[in-house]
Amino acid sequence: MRTSGTGMLELMAFSLGDQEFCIEVVSVREIRSWTPATVLPHSPDHVCGVINLRGAVLPVMDLARRLGLAAAEPSQESVIIVTHIGNQIVGLLVDSVSGIFTVSTDDIHAAPDVSKTMNKHEIRGMIPRDELMVCFLQIEALFGTIESEAA
Secondary structure (H helix, E strand, O other), X not given: OEOOOOOEEEEEEEEEXXXXXXXXXXXXXXXXXXXXXXXXXXXXXXXXXXXXXXXXEEEEEXXXXXXXXXXXOOOOOOXXXXXXXXXXXXXXXXXXXXXXXXXXXXXXXXXXXOOOOOOHHHEEEEEEEOOEEEEEEOHHHHOOOHHHHHO
């Protein structure tokens, strides 16, 4: 089943392990190279810690771990995607950024029901690209509880 609509979306593709994911470009503020994070005591498993972003404290999340995948092992190729999530700026640790592409909303397929524990509201859909299926993430749903977790 496809989503309805005839609009176009500009998306940023990135990899976590051997899988491709994407988010809307409008939520991306910048991309920066990996910087070791200062660990915060008693933080959730998917929180790498915080880094200094031009004088501001930026929380960095391990996106792979948040998605239930194996934790990322930061390397020279790893990047932090700095995003707007709600009213907060958050860094997302990913293995690499693949590029930016445009897709018609008609080409976005609904994610299949494969597990009772899968949160379908975190996945906006699946996008066929070349030989791959790219998972289109709803970043606000993945980290919508940042402010409530911090309170």
